[in-house]
Amino acid sequence: MATDEDHARPAVSPAVRCADVRLRRGDTAVLDGLDLTVAAGRVHALLGRNGAGKSTTFRILLGLMQADSGTIEVLGESPSQSGRSTAALERIGASIDGPAIxxxxxxxxxxxxxxxxxxxxxxxxxxxxxxxxxxxxxxxxxxxxxxxxxxxxxxxxxxxxxxELLILDEPQNGLDPQGIVELRHLLRDYAAAGRTVLVSSHQLGEIVQLADDISVLVDGRCRYQGTLTDFAPAGQLEQMFLDLTLPDAARPGAA
Incomplete structure (x- = not known):
């Protein structure tokens, strides 16, 4: 039941919001009606097989690519035709497409x-x-x-x-076990301080320990979006992910 205190709290806008985002490359639908909401102050993992649209989504959020259609908001702002403003980019930290140094x-x-x-x-x-x-x-x-x-x-x-927002594409790549644990604590602490982390990873065992929320992309659309515990209440993220993203004949153990 909602209390007077709950009603007094201002609504917190999502850090990222995408609605019906579409992008085609020739005859291929890279994003096919993507709906994505990333709550502020949480660690959100964007999951999917290779080619599902994760990296493309990150580039669009950063203003490095333009979608054909749809609504995109990052920290309450939408990218212009020329990408993101300098002021907006100063509120976002990112590492995508491997270390750029x-x-x-x-x-x-x-x-x-x-x-x-x-x-x-x-x-x-x-x-x-x-x-x-x-x-x-x-x-x-x-x-x-x-x-x-x-x-x-x-x-x-x-x-x-x-x-305010970190966007990280496979940040665990190249790290040893100690480095992965240190990264996990850093990102958890970052979100605990009221900032937002949006991360992609194929290391599902690590995501179980890292993420609050997940979105699972299949063929350019979100097939699941919500809390990690709702999706995999017993911690069986890998099996649930495979069940959602692979056709029956391609699943391990299929006859």
Whole structure:
């Protein structure tokens, strides 16, 4: 039953809202009426098989691609024809399509480039390097980093401005088990502070421990959207995911 206190609370707008978003490439429907709502202050996992439309969705949310039709809102704003405004992008941190880093620079100098573009001070750079576990890399150039170190630097770039929304595509790639656990705690803490995390991953066992909510994309549409516990109450996310996304004949154990 709703209380007077509940009615007094202002409604919290979703961090992301997509309604009937469509995109075609030739004869192929990449997004086919996508409806997606990402609640603010939570970790939301976007799941799907390869080609389901996850990366395309991220690019559209960031203003890097344009949908053919539909409604798209990110932090209450819609992208213009030329993409997202500078002010809007400062509220969003992202790492998609693999780590994008200046490989000739050290981790500090890489972040310094971004800091000067966004008005972030040097103290924040040191803080971020410590958060992502790269404080001891010194002058070592990023081209000599391991895959895991590059993933950490990409994450550091994404969180540099303490954005309201993080959009991360497969952020666990290249991380060792310790790094995955550290990433999980970082993202959970990030959401606990009132910010929003939208993440894609094929590591379903990790998603069970990370996400509050999930959306499952199949052929460019959301086949499920809601809490993780409603979808897989016993933690059986992998089986539920396969049941939803694979035809009967393709499922493991099918005759």
């Amino acid at each position: 200046y490989e000739r620079l050290s981790a500090f100098d890489h972040l310094l480039v971004h800091a000067r573009l966004t008005g972030v001070g040097r103290a924040r750079i040191e803080e971020v390097l410590d958060i992502v576990g790269l404080a001891g890399t010194g002058r070592k150039r990023a081209r000599h980093f391991s895959m895991g170190m590059k993933a950490r630097l990409a994450l550091g770039t994404a969180i540099l401005t303490e954005p």
